[in-house]
Amino acid sequence: MDYLASVRMALPEDILSLGALVLMLVAAWGGQRSTRAVSWCSVAVLLGAGIALFATPQGAAFDGLLLVDAFATFAKVLIYVAAAIAIVMAPNFFQRTSGDDLRPEYPVLILLSAVGMGIMVSAGDLLSLYVGLELQSLAAYVLASFMRRDTRSAEAGLKYFVLGALASGLLLYGISLVYGFSGTTLFSAIASSYGSGHSLGLMFGLVFVFAGLAFKMSAVPFHMWTPDVYEGAPTPVTAFFASAPKVAALGLAVRVAVDAMGPAVDQWRQVVIFAALASIILGAVAAIGQRNIKRLLAYSSINNIGFALIGLAAGTQEGVASVLMYLTIYLAMTLGSFLVVLQMRDADGQPVETIDSLSGMSTTRPGLAWALATFMFSLAGIPPLFGFYAKFAVFHAAVAAGLFPLAVFGIAASVIGAYYYLRIVKTMFFDEAAPAFPKNEGVVEGGLIAITALFVSPLGYLLIPLIGGWSMVAAKALF
């Protein structure tokens, strides 16, 4: 294949990498002063890459290392939006907290992480899978400990790094087994060797690859890092972790499951079903005792990944489409919740993270309280809100694929999850008022909260034809 044609197909990645390199130079010379300029330029670069997504021809680039198709485009749109929001919400947070200032490397690292996530969701080969994953993870480790003077942030970074390295080891072990027993790293060729009879080595490889990926998307039993890292990392970084990398990891898992291991669907379905049910139940039960809102949202993300995995367990085109649908809505709910958490601060402007400090917010900050209530009801899957449709889509796909018991268990477990979401609503609306949070000075943040709240409100149902249709097109690209 013509090399230039391949480069043109990877245009979004090109734009992001070049943008990151140029902005890194600007940051190196401009220093601290250039932070805001670099941040807004990074958002512009992400926007440019987003536009380039729709201007690039589709197909397999670099001899199949990179697959540019509707599925990758859909996932990349979600990733770029989440990355842009993570950049936008950072400056005010760092300015208010007395710790480290925001340095211009923050948006640059997020851009590079976005490159890695883009490579992950369009990986067509075990090599590009691994390199993309490491690019994303390495940037994430640094971001987690970005507040150097905060010991919790340093701990989060170190913990994430050590456990992430362990997960990379598991994944690489799986990859080496798959390569050794199939003789190739190309997804399409691996699929044919899974199709031509099951060897024990290929089975082991499959399990290890899924274990590594489960760590990256924090599915049970590889979730234990999530609450600590989410609690310790700076809140904008936590919002980023809970959104874009989840989309990338789940997108990658879907691609590996369908593209590379499609013929072994009965084997990986067991793994996925176990991870899904365990994530849903543990995410719901462990969240009940949490006092810290960031830890609670960490368990909530584990819980939600479980629901998204139900769509993957279906293993059908409809199932994959429902995963994409779920991720879209999950992204809006999670980013919205974290935007509200960013508004939680005491009179000095220092961030507070206890759930008790939300008490009586309906009287002190009614707008914020209603927004958070919307996100919580939506995360719990209460019908009029958009979060219900997300759960409905995955359960519908599971039932259509004949997985009745899985759907029944999932629905039952979602009731447990509803308890702790509703407890937050109860704290905000029915408890004695705690000291009010100071007024929000960021117009952009307020606007983003309003937009995400409107998206998950019943108005979101108007978007179903658009998102649903597009996710079906995206899922079709894999089958």
Added chain:
Amino acid sequence: MIQAIAFYIFAVVMIASAALTISSRNPVHSVLWLILAFFNAAGLMVLAGAEFIAMLLVIVYVGAVAVLFLFVVMMLDIDFSELRAGFVRYLPLGLALAVALLAEVIIGVGAWSVGGVNLSKRIAPIAEQTPNIQAIGDLLYTRYLFVFEAAGLVLLVAMIGAIVLTHRKRAGVRPQIISRQVARRPQDATRNVKPAVGQGVEL
């Protein structure tokens, strides 16, 4: 014949230097023996026709890893006699590890004598007479160029990360600012004074 002589020289020197690595009292000497062992291992690899691995051994292990060891040994104040203290206590564990390694060697030789691993679906077959450095280069800079470039980005992130997490402005240091040194004029730095007799100089 010459190959056999070379093999025995490399092998004997390697085993001897490996033994000296663990037996010498001075840790710096240990590292130097280790470097010698690496060089001889590289020689063995060249004999076996794996010149790429030979280069890797010299560049990565001698050039980076051994130098890193040397730095650690010389910069950190480690009490090596204390490290060696529990020899008898840890002997069973050490023996178990040695047995495991021996078993691996035996299994490896056994598997090797059965026959080579058949990668039947190899997508990029290697021509018989291509040296393996050339074969790797051919693939790395054509088919896998994208992954190579992406790996470059990974290294860039590692570099940025290391700087972001450790670089900070220290108060109380006086860095050299060359542009200010060059821009300084004699009239800023010196002045002519005419002290009165018996008054001394006022500084």
